[in-house]
Amino acid sequence: MQHILALAPVALTLIIAFQTRQMLLAFASGIISAALLVNNFDVLETGKFIALRFLEKSEILNFFSSTTFWKSEKLFIFIFLICIGSIIELIQMSGASKAYSAFIHKHLKSRRQAEYATLGFSFFLFF
Numbered sequence: 001m002q003h004i005l006a007l008a009p010v011a012l013t014l015i016i017a018f019q020t021r022q023m024l025l026a027f028a029s030g031i032i033s034a035a036l037l038v039n040n041f042d043v044l045e046t047g048k049f050i051a052l053r054f055l056e057k058s059e060i061l062n063f064f065s066s067t068t069f070w071k072s073e074k075l076f077i078f079i080f081l082i083c084i085g086s087i088i089e090l091i092q093m094s095g096a097s098k099a100y101s102a103f104i105h106k107h108l109k110s111r112r113q114a115e116y117a118t119l120g121f122s123f124f125l126f127f
Contacts, residue, residue, distance in 0.1 A: 009034040
């Protein structure tokens with residue numbers, strides 16, 4: 001029975017993702033439900049478990065030590081991903097993505113032009 005119960009967090013994550021289309025909510029519910037299973041549904045232990053695993057795996061505690069800061073690769077990846085997510089959110093909130101879409105619909109008439117515009121925009125985002 002325990003093996004079947006181990007599939008519950010995955011199933012819950014997939015159901016929430018398909019129903020709500022909110023990936024952060026789905027992943028968070030999967031993490032919390034898996035942690036609840038590991039800690040025999042003890043809420044306080046689950047909270048402590050999640051917090052400790054997050055601090056351990058993300059290496060955020062290395063942020064406060066200058067000697068370990070420069071050696072922690074995961075921390076740099078974490079900071080980079082936070083920056084990229086912030087930039088994407090700023091682009092979306094500023095309306096730049098809608099303006100680019102309107103520009104593309106107005107100026108591009110053929111499939112070949114659309115392909116070149118996509119290629120050019122991808123090249124621009126690469127740099």
